[in-house]
Amino acid sequence: MHIEDKPPFDTPFEWIGGEERVKALVERFYDLMDLQPEFARLRQVHGPSLDQARQRTFWFLCGWLGGPQYYTEKFGHPRLRARHLHVPIGIQERDEWLACMDQAMGETGVPEDLRLRLQASFFQTADWMRNQGVAQ
Numbered sequence: 001m002h003i004e005d006k007p008p009f010d011t012p013f014e015w016i017g018g019e020e021r022v023k024a025l026v027e028r029f030y031d032l033m034d035l036q037p038e039f040a041r042l043r044q045v046h047g048p049s050l051d052q053a054r055q056r057t058f059w060f061l062c063g064w065l066g067g068p069q070y071y072t073e074k075f076g077h078p079r080l081r082a083r084h085l086h087v088p089i090g091i092q093e094r095d096e097w098l099a100c101m102d103q104a105m106g107e108t109g110v111p112e113d114l115r116l117r118l119q120a121s122f123f124q125t126a127d128w129m130r131n132q133g134v135a136q
């Protein structure tokens with residue numbers, strides 16, 4: 001299957017395998033951030049506890065992938081860029097976030113074609129969140 005082909009499911013949420021698989025992905029993402037030295041800068045800007053980011057990113061991704069809108073129901077519009085403005089995000093932080101997420105997608109068995117599509121979408125979102133080294 002190629003990225004040009006029509007996606008086989010109505011939503012990425014169904015394609016990934018539903019809420020349990022999103023949970024597994026997010027858990028692995030934050031575990032890797034904690035464990036791996038190449039994500040040290042990313043880990044550092046998160047402060048001592050990852051618990052809140054872990055919970056909220058799970059809620060957010062369920063909705064962003066086309067599943068239940070838990071995040072929006074609890075907090076309103078995500079305003080992701082605004083909500084990250086107190087976090088310094090430059091090229092290094094963006095790229096560590098993307099590499100960590102890509103490794104988590106690989107290790108939790110996200111289907112390869114979906115992984116390629118999500119890589120592209122995550123890049124767009126993470127790049128738009130850069131707030132260092134760019135005009136505000």
Ligand code: HEM
Nearest residue numbers: 045046052053056057060083087089093094097122125126
């Ligand atoms: C596609 C990219 C990203 C997504 C989807 C995402 C998603 C989220 C979400 C949903 C939250 C919770 C927001 C809230 O309600 O407070 C969060 C928190 C956070 N994110 Fe991201 N994020 C992304 C990229 C990044 C990047 C590149 C960094 C780089 C350092 C980062 C650092 C953080 C930190 C430090 C928090 C915790 C903020 C706090 O609790 O004060 N994020 N992220």
